[in-house]
Amino acid sequence: MPETPSRREGAVGEARMAEEMEAVIGLEIHVQLRTDQKLFCPDSTRFGDAPNTNVCPVCLGLPGALPTINEEAVDLAVRAAVAFGCDVHETSVFARKNYFYPDLPKGYQISQFERPLATGGSFRVRMDDGESVVRIRRIHMEEDAGKSVHDRFRRATAVDLNRAGTPLIEFVSEPDLTSPAQARAYLQQVKRVIEYLDVSDCNMEEGSLRVDANVSIRPRGSTTLETKTEVKNMNSFSGVEKALTTEIARQMEVTAAGGAVEHMTLLWDEVKGEVRPMRTKEESHDYRYFPEPDLPPLRLGRDRIETLRAELPELPASRADRFVAELGLPVYDAEVLTASRALADYFEAVAAQRGDAKSASNWIMGPVLAAMKDVGLDAGDFPVPAEALADLIDLVEGDTISHNVGKGVLRKMVETGEEAGVIVEREGLVQVRDSDRIEAWVDEVLEGHPDEVARFRGGEKRLQGYFMGEVMKRSRGKADPGEVARLLARKLEG
Ligand code: ADP
Ligand code: MG
Numbered sequence: 001m002p003e004t005p006s007r008r009e010g011a012v013g014e015a016r017m018a019e020e021m022e023a024v025i026g027l028e029i030h031v032q033l034r035t036d037q038k039l040f041c042p043d044s045t046r047f048g049d050a051p052n053t054n055v056c057p058v059c060l061g062l063p064g065a066l067p068t069i070n071e072e073a074v075d076l077a078v079r080a081a082v083a084f085g086c087d088v089h090e091t092s093v094f095a096r097k098n099y100f101y102p103d104l105p106k107g108y109q110i111s112q113f114e115r116p117l118a119t120g121g122s123f124r125v126r127m128d129d130g131e132s133v134v135r136i137r138r139i140h141m142e143e144d145a146g147k148s149v150h151d152r153f154r155r156a157t158a159v160d161l162n163r164a165g166t167p168l169i170e171f172v173s174e175p176d177l178t179s180p181a182q183a184r185a186y187l188q189q190v191k192r193v194i195e196y197l198d199v200s201d202c203n204m205e206e207g208s209l210r211v212d213a214n215v216s217i218r219p220r221g222s223t224t225l226e227t228k229t230e231v232k233n234m235n236s237f238s239g240v241e242k243a244l245t246t247e248i249a250r251q252m253e254v255t256a257a258g259g260a261v262e263h264m265t266l267l268w269d270e271v272k273g274e275v276r277p278m279r280t281k282e283e284s285h286d287y288r289y290f291p292e293p294d295l296p297p298l299r300l301g302r303d304r305i306e307t308l309r310a311e312l313p314e315l316p317a318s319r320a321d322r323f324v325a326e327l328g329l330p331v332y333d334a335e336v337l338t339a340s341r342a343l344a345d346y347f348e349a350v351a352a353q354r355g356d357a358k359s360a361s362n363w364i365m366g367p368v369l370a371a372m373k374d375v376g377l378d379a380g381d382f383p384v385p386a387e388a389l390a391d392l393i394d395l396v397e398g399d400t401i402s403h404n405v406g407k408g409v410l411r412k413m414v415e416t417g418e419e420a421g422v423i424v425e426r427e428g429l430v431q432v433r434d435s436d437r438i439e440a441w442v443d444e445v446l447e448g449h450p451d452e453v454a455r456f457r458g459g460e461k462r463l464q465g466y467f468m469g470e471v472m473k474r475s476r477g478k479a480d481p482g483e484v485a486r487l488l489a490r491k492l493e494g
Contacts, residue, residue: 022220023248025183026175030168031200032208033076039143039167040067047206051160059165061106066294073167076199081139082309083197086121090300094292103146103159113289116140125186135174142168180244184237192316196341204235217251231266243268247275327357342380349386367407371414384413392420405429405477433480442487445470
């Protein structure tokens with residue numbers, strides 16, 4: 001279709017908009033706490049049980065049933081709050097958030113409103129082009145609702161209340177994020193910290209980490225907050241980034257056409273890749289919050305908060321910094337190796353046993369991560385323990401086996417759980433450095449390829465690599481590559 005002038009002007013207008021305007025984004029992240037029991041009753045929080053089997057009068061909201069607080073959930077929430085630099089308040093108050101929805105049997109959700117558990121934290125987000133600070137407005141505790149199941153019956157929606165009452169924390173950021181890519185990085189890095197803290201399994205497919213994104217646009221340099229929209233229902237990193245990109249473009253279009261962005265709640269449709277207005281249970285934003293009469297205020301002693309702070313593990317950012325400063329790793333390696341706590345532990349154990357961080361890093365970042373991906377396991381349940389990997393690296397670095405043979409041995413270790421030494425012994429993989437044997441292989445190869453030898457001598461020097469490969473093949477990878485190269489050079493040039 002030929003472009004009409006007005007369409008072209010529109011495109012130019014949008015491009016100018018993109019330059020002159022900036023996005024303002026704040027995320028609300030809901031994280032399911034890793035407890036066996038619900039927040040206010042002892043029912044199981046296990047995922048995937050038969051519908052409506054983990055329920056009791058408390059989470060069903062039957063008359064007369066009284067909630068009692070799960071102290072383990074409180075400890076996890078406090079641990080997260082101190083890790084994100086928040087002030088944890090000695091007194092916080094549970095409140096009822098009232099709304100009607102079929103998956104909410106009580107008719108209200110117990111949350112925290114005016115007096116949340118913690119406020120005023122901050123978090124450093126790292127991107128390739130630098131670091132920025134995102135302020136955390138608050139972290140509060142709340143219970144989850146049940147689940148509406150739309151694909152169980154053909155003409156009806158089913159309700160599963162197993163999830164009702166599951167403990168959550170909600171992280172609310174200040175509107176400090178300025179691009180979809182940054183919002184994604186923030187979310188990924190927050191998730192990594194929560195995993196390090198062991199506060200949640202963060203299983204996004206099972207809904208353990210859910211995100212609502214608030215977004216507006218404003219002229220670059222302005223500090224005014226314009227009307228925002230809220231995009232719900234995102235449960236992947238790419239979903240968050242795509243939904244925000246789509247919604248920002250929509251707001252730019254509305255503004256470029258002289259319109260005003262309307263306050264609304266939108267739903268991200270992952271399949272269609274679009275945001276659409278949601279008929280919402282909170283259109284009026286009137287939850288009629290009031291303090292929960294059946295629970296006393298949540299009181300935490302200073303000692304309890306300080307003990308939880310003292311027990312914090314080393315967090316990924318400082319661990320990565322330490323890998324760079326103390327172990328001399330490149331920043332890139334340090335980032336990859338601190339992706340999960342289990343991987344960082346694995347790396348440190350291998351590096352410590354070998355007294356050499358760089359070789360441990362090279363092995364883990366290359367063949368080991370590839371093997372983990374192949375078998376679908378992460379460092380926590382990888383079948384090759386750190387000591388066994390260190391032994392394998394010893395064999396390679398000590399020239400007992402070649403690097404390539406070592407990679408094959410690693411694959412066998414993954415399959416069989418055997419130690420490197422056992423495999424090398426049984427399969428006769430010890431590197432051959434005996435010049436006579438290597439020379440015999442070299443001679444065989446050169447005699448078998450007279451044409452290539454002639455071309456090499458005629459100037460096609462890149463055939464060196466071909467001969468090298470043939471000799472290594474003949475030796476089943478066992479020939480010492482240095483010796484092969486030396487002999488090839490002598491015989492071909494000579
Ligand atoms: P609401 O009353 O709609 O819940 P809040 O002011 O409580 O709004 O903020 C909720 C979230 O929206 C926070 O993460 C906050 O950072 C973000 N937010 C608030 N105002 C804006 C805005 N104008 N643009 C983008 N995000 C915003
Ligand atoms: Mg909100």
